[in-house]
Amino acid sequence: MTSDGLVCxxxxxxxxxxxxxxxxxxxxxxxxxxxxxxxxxxxxxxxLRPSNYVGFYLQRHGYRVIPVNPNERSALDEVAYxxxxxxxxxxDVVDVFRASQFVPDIAWQAVEVGARALWMQFGxxxxxxxEIASAGGxxxxxxxxMKVEHARNMGRMHWLGFNTGVxxxxxxxxxx
Amino acid sequence: MPDQPRAFGFDTRAxxxxxxxxxxxxxRAVPIFQTTSYVFEDPESAAAYFNLQEYGNTYSRIxxxxxxxxxxxxxxxxxxxxxVAFASGLAAQAAALxxxxxxxxxxxxxxxxxxxxxxQLKHLSRKLALELTFVDPDDLSAWRSALRxxxxxxxxxxIGNPGGNVLDIRAVADIAHEHGAPLMVDSTFATPYLCxxxxxxxxxxxxxxxKFIGGHGTSIGGIVVESGxxxxxxxxxxxxxxxxxxxxxxAFHETFGMYGYLMKLRAESLRDLGACMxxxxxxxxxxxxxxxxLRMERHVSNALGVARFLxxxxxxxxxxxxxxxxxxxxxxxxxxxxRGAGAVFAFDLxxxxxxxxxxIQSLRLWSHLANVGDAKSLVIHPASTTHRQLSDxxxxxxxxxxxxxxxxxxxxxxxxxxxxxxxGLAAAVxxxxxxxxxxxxxx
Numbered sequence: 001m002t003s004d005g006l007v008c009x010x011x012x013x014x015x016x017x018x019x020x021x022x023x024x025x026x027x028x029x030x031x032x033x034x035x036x037x038x039x040x041x042x043x044x045x046x047x048l049r050p051s052n053y054v055g056f057y058l059q060r061h062g063y064r065v066i067p068v069n070p071n072e073r074s075a076l077d078e079v080a081y082x083x084x085x086x087x088x089x090x091x092d093v094v095d096v097f098r099a100s101q102f103v104p105d106i107a108w109q110a111v112e113v114g115a116r117a118l119w120m121q122f123g124x125x126x127x128x129x130x131e132i133a134s135a136g137g138x139x140x141x142x143x144x145x146m147k148v149e150h151a152r153n154m155g156r157m158h159w160l161g162f163n164t165g166v167x168x169x170x171x172x173x174x175x176x
Numbered sequence: 177m178p179d180q181p182r183a184f185g186f187d188t189r190a191x192x193x194x195x196x197x198x199x200x201x202x203x204r205a206v207p208i209f210q211t212t213s214y215v216f217e218d219p220e221s222a223a224a225y226f227n228l229q230e231y232g233n234t235y236s237r238i239x240x241x242x243x244x245x246x247x248x249x250x251x252x253x254x255x256x257x258x259x260v261a262f263a264s265g266l267a268a269q270a271a272a273l274x275x276x277x278x279x280x281x282x283x284x285x286x287x288x289x290x291x292x293x294x295x296q297l298k299h300l301s302r303k304l305a306l307e308l309t310f311v312d313p314d315d316l317s318a319w320r321s322a323l324r325x326x327x328x329x330x331x332x333x334x335i336g337n338p339g340g341n342v343l344d345i346r347a348v349a350d351i352a353h354e355h356g357a358p359l360m361v362d363s364t365f366a367t368p369y370l371c372x373x374x375x376x377x378x379x380x381x382x383x384x385x386x387k388f389i390g391g392h393g394t395s396i397g398g399i400v401v402e403s404g405x406x407x408x409x410x411x412x413x414x415x416x417x418x419x420x421x422x423x424x425x426x427a428f429h430e431t432f433g434m435y436g437y438l439m440k441l442r443a444e445s446l447r448d449l450g451a452c453m454x455x456x457x458x459x460x461x462x463x464x465x466x467x468x469x470l471r472m473e474r475h476v477s478n479a480l481g482v483a484r485f486l487x488x489x490x491x492x493x494x495x496x497x498x499x500x501x502x503x504x505x506x507x508x509x510x511x512x513x514x515r516g517a518g519a520v521f522a523f524d525l526x527x528x529x530x531x532x533x534x535x536i537q538s539l540r541l542w543s544h545l546a547n548v549g550d551a552k553s554l555v556i557h558p559a560s561t562t563h564r565q566l567s568d569x570x571x572x573x574x575x576x577x578x579x580x581x582x583x584x585x586x587x588x589x590x591x592x593x594x595x596x597x598x599x600g601l602a603a604a605v606x607x608x609x610x611x612x613x614x615x616x617x618x619x
Binding site for chain 1 (some may be wrong): 180184188189192193194196197198199202216227229231232233239241243244245248251252256257258259260261319418424425426427430431433435438439442502548569
């Protein structure tokens with residue numbers, strides 16, 4: 001599916017500046033507000049894995065979470081699909097829990113299935129994948145956690161003393 | 177087109193960070209949530225909270241919305257990932273250590289740490305089989321040569337007490353990180369207004385919020401801030417990185433990433449040690465933070481005025497204020513404390529213990545007590561109070577003399593503070609400032 005086999009096998013040594021281009025808070029908020037269906041690539045059924053924590057949280061907050069993982073039959077009471085192409089419904093966000101070198105491939109698939117956003121979790125950093133998805137018309141987030149960003153902007157992260165960076169004098173319309 | 181997010185300034189965040197007005201009532205002040213516990217929406221939510229799968233309130237020993245507002249505000253001001261508040265500064269420090277260390281681990285600490293900290297470290301080392309080495313904080317080679325394979329933490333203070341040592345935070349952080357260990361800094365005397373050690377590589381910041389953050393001498397409290405950037409999964413911190421038996425095998429650092437240490441600090445250490453901050457105290461500390469920038473400006477300008485006055489007074493042998501231009505710490509102050517070197521410092525009075533006692537007795541405005549960081553100016557004579565059991569030789573070993581006086585300079589009129597000091601000094605040794613009045617000296 002991709003022609004950059006060698007490139008994607010190399011570690012992605014991206015500069016912080018390049019990464020920050022894909023951490024725009026307005027893009028993050030827009031994705032969180034408009035998305036309904038989130039395909040989580042690498043979602044584990046093990047309730048102690050970070051991917052399970054994030055999937056569980058997103059489900060609790062009203063998103064339809066679709067596990068994409070060839071090693072799982074189901075997770076979080078949803079059928080798991082081996083690849084994005086196997087998912088039988090429209091995908092808003094492709095949320096990635098895979099090692100960075102696999103993400104360009106996932107980005108091509110995300111473009112092909114018509115997803116609207118590609119989201120790489122903490123530590124998942126591939127500028128190549130970000131460029132593929134951007135060129136395909138997707139919005140892109142790199143090295144950010146979808147659970148944390150939801151909790152920071154719309155959730156209850158401030159209940160546990162974390163530095164959300166959210167400051168404002170209006171009642172929070174998103175508080176839930 | 178939405179606004180680009182704005183990076184608000186320090187003074188704005190001192191007033192706003194951590195709080196959006198209450199969504200139900202619109203209350204503008206931070207509400208005091210004086211409650212032990214919280215009604216769960218449903219059993220599934222309760223389970224999610226206890227499994228740490230969702231941010232939720234369960235019990236005020238572990239989290240409370242008023243306390244959380246204070247925690248987030250301090251984390252914002254320090255530039256950390258988050259913070260956890262405690263019932264006192266010593267409780268905060270003990271919990272910070274408890275979260276990362278295990279028996280056999282070694283701490284390298286500044287020998288100029290606050291006496292209560294030294295006592296706690298010695299006590300913990302006996303009870304929990306930790307190893308301790310105290311080093312001269314000004315000697316970088318001493319920090320380096322004290323390191324051992326089992327060294328898990330370097331610990332110092334932004335501004336030491338009573339010597340006024342200023343820590344070379346960047347250099348000591350580099351030494352710590354080369355060894356795969358974090359640097360913890362007690363920044364109580366600086367507050368985040370004067371210095372933000374995380375900007376210079378420190379990993380964990382502890383404060384006694386009792387002092388300048390509260391600012392009015394009303395409440396005891398402490399807080400731990402963490403940067404979120406230290407790699408707790410480097411193989412040296414199994415108590416942070418390994419699966420936790422208390423949470424069915426949850427690996428805090430892997431699952432919560434940059435928030436892993438803080439989650440463990442709250443969900444295990446605060447939960448188990450139990451020294452939580454009361455919501456009412458958090459409310460008072462929040463009021464303190466709102467005026468922290470204004471108060472610290474006056475604290476440091478008054479402190480500099482007092483230090484200059486004392487330096488010129490014939491009854492004074494030595495002034496140990498790092499903010500004076502001829503201080504041995506002047507270059508470190510310009511790097512780490514450009515807005516001022518704090519407002520707590522010591523000076524040595526000629527005439528020993530008796531002179532010290534007479535000085536204290538004759539003051540009318542400065543309060544004789546064992547605290548610092550109040551709006552009121554405070555004074556103590558260690559040789560006749562906190563250190564009275566020590567011989568003169570032992571006092572010297574502790575970095576003080578029989579005539580050492582420690583001041584915490586408050587927010588009163590500087591001229592009134594100098595008037596009172598001048599009276600005290602005259603009573604102590606019968607000398608006045610070369611026949612000039614205090615106002616003349618300062619002018």
